[in-house]
Amino acid sequence: MTERPAQPAPLRPAAPRDPVVVVVAGALYDRGRLLAARRSAPVELAGRWELPGGKLEPGESPEEALIRELREELGVEVEPGERIPGEWPLKPGYVLRVWTARLLSGEPRPLEDHDALRWLSRSELDSVDWLDQDRPAVAEAARRLPAV
Numbered sequence: 001m002t003e004r005p006a007q008p009a010p011l012r013p014a015a016p017r018d019p020v021v022v023v024v025a026g027a028l029y030d031r032g033r034l035l036a037a038r039r040s041a042p043v044e045l046a047g048r049w050e051l052p053g054g055k056l057e058p059g060e061s062p063e064e065a066l067i068r069e070l071r072e073e074l075g076v077e078v079e080p081g082e083r084i085p086g087e088w089p090l091k092p093g094y095v096l097r098v099w100t101a102r103l104l105s106g107e108p109r110p111l112e113d114h115d116a117l118r119w120l121s122r123s124e125l126d127s128v129d130w131l132d133q134d135r136p137a138v139a140e141a142a143r144r145l146p147a148v
């Protein structure tokens with residue numbers, strides 16, 4: 001009777017990848033300008049400027065999250081447009097994805113998590129202190145600034 005060759009040890013099932021929290025942000029355009037929002041919290045980010053948005057909630061599509069976040073934070077209704085290609089790391093376990101968005105109604109106001117808003121033309125984009133993590137996304141958003 002021949003001995004069966006030793007079987008290799010069964011492979012461990014692949015460890016599930018750490019879930020990544022998706023943060024969606026909007027590149028909102030109006031007459032050739034891009035909306036920038038100054039964070040009021042948390043303290044380590046306060047005073048820095050960003051594309052407004054926030055974390056995807058369970059069961060939400062990114063577009064739904066963007067609509068909800070901009071309604072909560074700015075008091076406006078928006079229509080998400082195209083996803084700006086790319087994905088930018090935030091703090092560990094978080095990534096930023098950006099969509100263009102069109103203002104349907106309302107005038108943005110800093111209702112939640114921001115204390116100032118500015119509409120920036122292309123030549124003004126460097127005049128605010130963007131979060132480092134938002135800079136590459138802002139550069140991509142700026143390339144899509146509609147000419148006026």
Ligand code: 9L3
Nearest residue numbers: 023025050051052053054055090134
């Ligand atoms: N964040 C960075 N850039 C952005 C946004 C909308 C958010 N454009 C970071 C800040 C927080 C985390 O993502 O660390 C979650 O964002 P939020 O829910 O506090 O807005």
Ligand code: MG
Nearest residue numbers: 052053054113
């Ligand atoms: Mg937010």
